[in-house]
Amino acid sequence: MSPVLAGVLQLTALIAALALVYRPLGDHMAAVYSSPKHLRVEKVIYRCIGADPNAGMRWPAYLRSVLAFSAAGMLFLYLLQRLQGSLPLSLGFTSISPDQAFNTAASFVANTNWQSYSGEQAMGHVVQTAGLAVQNFVSAATGMAVAVALIRGFAGVRARARGGAADADGRTGDLGNFWTDLVRGVTRVLVPIAVIGAIVLVACGAIQNFSGIHGLGQFMGGTQQTNGGAVASQEVIKELGTNGGGYFNANSAHPFENPNGFTNLFEIFLILVIPFSLTRTFGRLIGNLRQGYAILAAMGIIWLGFTALMMWTEFAHGGPALQAAGAAMEGKENRFGIGGSAIFSVATTLTSTGAVDSFHSSFTAFGGGIQLLGMMLGEIAPGGVGSGLYGMLIMAIIAVFIAGLMVGRTPEYLGKKIGTREIKLAACYLLVTPTLVLGFTAASMVLPDALGSILNTKALGAGPHGFSEVLYAFTSGANNNGSAFGGLNANTPWYNTTIGLAMLLGRFLPMVFVLALAGSLAGQQPVPETAGTLRTEKPLFAGLLVGTILIISGLTYFPALALGPLAEGLS
Amino acid sequence: MTVVNNSVRNTARLAAAGLRALLVLTVICGVLYPLAVTGVAQAAFSEKANGSEVRSEGKVVGSSLLGQRYDKGHDKHGNPVPDLKFFQPRPSAGLGSNKDNGVNTRYDLQVSGATNLAASNTDLIKAVKERKHWVSVTYGVPEAKVPADAVTSSGSGLDPDVSPAYAQLQVDRVAKENHLDKAAVRRLVTGHTTGRVLGFMGEPRVNVLELNTALREMVQQKG
Secondary structure: OOHHHHHHHHHHHHHHHHHHHHHHHHHHHHHHHHOOOOOHHHHHHHHHHOOOOOOOOEHHHHHHHHHHHHHHHHHHHHHHHHOHHHOOOOOOOOOOOHHHHHHHHHHHHOOOOOOOOOHHHHOOHHHHHHHHHHHHHHHHHHHHHHHHHHHHHHHHHHHOOOOOOOOOOOOOOEOOOHHHHHHHHHHHHHHHHHHHHHHHHHHHOOOOOOOOEEEEEOOOOOEEEEEOOOHHHHHHHHHHOOOOOOOOOOHHHOOOOOOOHHHHHHHHHHHHHHHHHHHHHHHHHHOOHHHHHHHHHHHHHHHHHHHHHHHHHHHHOOOHHHHHHOOOOOOOOOOOHHHHHHHHHHHHHHOOOOOOOOOHHHOOHHHHHHHHHHHHOOOOOOOOOOHHHHHHHHHHHHHHHHHHHHHOOOOEEOOEEOOHHHHHHHHHHHHHHHHHHHHHHHHHHHOHHHHOOOOOOOEOOHHHHHHHHHHHHHHHHHOOOOOOOOOOOOOOHHHHHHHHHHHHHHHHHHHHHHHHHHHHHHOOOOOOOOOOOOOOOOHHHHHHHHHHHHHHHHHHHHHHHHHHHHHHHHO | OHHHHHHHHHHHHHHHHHHHHHHHHHHHHHHHHHHHHHHHHHHHOHHHHOOOEEEEOOEEEEEOOOOOOOEEEEOOOOOEEEOOOOOOOOOOOOOOOOHHHOOOOOOOOOOOOOOOOOOOEHHHHHHHHHHHHHHHHHHOOOHHHOOHHHOOOOOOOOOOEEOHHHHHHHHHHHHHHHOOOHHHHHHHHHHOEEOOEOOOEOOOEEEHHHHHHHHHHHHHHHO
């Protein structure tokens, strides 16, 4: 069997597996976020938090809870790293420096998992397990909660995750309860899947122990020091929560994180399963499954197109070093090969994951461009858990607006009018990340210290690849991806601080606009559908949506892409 | 004034709720969950959960998942000299993250990572050409026959495998160095070649540590 055919078969198997769980998981999540019942363990948790799980929240209250929770996470993680030197089970590692601890805390709380540290050389058991892995769960659950709040903005009272006395007209501006959504996302969705997934990974060879740093006998004699750790349990939530922060520096390329061809495909599956299935949840909660399928179709078309392009460019292995080697194997593992690595790299950059099983800087120039563009689309095909769905719904609002301009009608989406306030909020959402990416990249290009971090200065045409390294870093940070064009030495005060800011603003500013939008929609009386209403569940709309996404991102970023990967690929 | 007091009190209450939520979820996701998974893993798959160690003659010789080097000392420049009695792994020029901490990790277990060198990087082009030349001369094959994995570094810098083509290409030289029958060594390589999982997942590969362990046992039985 040729490697190309094997790659295509792996992609087919992946699609089949995703299709198989799409309905049950999507329906399960819809039930999770709309059930009036609380599990016994959840009641205990609500008592600990001191929150009434049945109280409805309007958008400012929902937002304040999101921010209060994330701020607590940020502070806790920062202190945990700063105090590492005095903690037990820290494996002798010292405390992390202030700028790096800020960067890492921002990174994990913002669901980005950009890593300016090297896992096996910096982080002990406590920080990894009780700090970083916890944020992998809760930042993912926060993203899902915000997505569900937006759905409730459209769907009103039916989808509210609470029982008791509800206001019947659905115009109260009520978006549900953040604490309930957060806790349920963890207890009913993420933890159950993570337990099963972690055991599958261990059965295939991923390690799971607390043996710390110990000697490992070597074939030629002597021993080498090696790190043990709770790797499988962290690996699974890193993929499932579209987080991406590796236990080891080599991330999912490390054999202890990703031992064989099957686990590679399984990890890709974990990355994609919640973001895709959430479109079913959306359809269920909105009361029209076909609206969910239209969103799914738009996500699926982009994802499949990008994957096909990536496989083509990687198998074609353009670029002098790869031509000399005979295949694009630099930075790739033998057990995954080119097909498995290409599928992984698209899945990780089109979601907000950023885990890598192969190193993006050594991909072909066009491959690097595909990864960059994938993140620049805003992580929406299918995107991060929750954030992918709300990002896609923002694009749907823009698409409806553009269609409305063409025919001269007030745009509507899912029975709600898209008026001045809604379109302003959607536009603000869209402007956040490009401003951060292009602003910080431009600033780095004129600062000598920032330029000194670039690795590939000896490239043929040194400029383009070096520019790509910096552009990639800020694109990855502001879009909460976290993967890297690893050449860049990002552990400097400038990059730790600016990328940290890009990650925080790139995560929480859009959430502000999403929740404000949800509040605005929730306060509206639904408008009845008429013959002139744009049918947003039809293939035509899915096509319009894909077009809108590509055109908006393309127009925003094309000049930057032309200076980086396009210039390198064409030289 | 009361408005300000109220808002301060509300903010404090919200911050406290956030902190309590974080702590209780830390107990669930950061303590109970990893301990439960570790318990199951150690009970059901203890060998794998502890790193898939390979033993030979009662001694641990490494992990089947982690690549290592097979050298006989160093030359006068301090560069390791490959021991051609054994099958050689892929190059590992992983640089950590940057040129500034650019130690050549060479299968150093605590410095996993890739070179991150671009396809257009002149250092990488030169390294690939040099390695191709070395493999071609050392194993007596034309450069066109040298597979890509023999001249490139992996993503982890710890790739435990080589492609079947790279293993087969080393057979004649390894057999000669060990005074073994070529056909017997070739059979050994074929026996240690793992296909794709279920026929389509991943790529075919040969685990270098397991192959070399079997090879050394073969040599010892003969001698």
